[in-house]
Amino acid sequence: MNYWLCKSEPSVYSIDDLKKDKTTLWDSIRNYQARNFMKEMKAGDLVLFYHSNADPMGISGVMKVSKEAIPDPTQFDKKNNYYDEKATKDKPRWFCPEMKFVKKFKEIVTRDELKAEKGLSEMVLLQKGSRLSVNPVTKKQYEIILKMAGA
């Protein structure tokens, strides 16, 4: 069982949207490294939900992989912003798992709090220049963050 962190801009899709939807396809990711991580995700893996480009920035809750990665339907949809003309049904290029809402933290664990926590200095999220929207997280990091959230 593995742990991950996924970023989303709350103005596009927030933890509240997921709470309402209960499950969602984590689609429209167009980055190979992020895609490869998503293909590694197994049902039951726990995923921290990170709000990027927001006020406050930070981790807003937890979701769980409910279905392993399938071909991302948006790549085949000509009208979609994320349409990829080089992707075919036989050879899909992009994949997305399905996520299920687990919990919303009472308070966002802010980026500043994460940065101040010694045990999290190795977090991929906090490394300089890290832009990847899907990151692996260690069990230890996950536990520290849940503790910080009072969960």
Added chain:
DNA sequence: GCCAACGTTGGC
């Protein structure tokens, strides 16, 4: 709004 750090594209 700025810009550093990446990632991607395409000409050669």
Added chain:
DNA sequence: GCCAACGTTGGC
């Protein structure tokens, strides 16, 4: 296969 130009992400 190199690399300049361009586009994007996302913190600040």
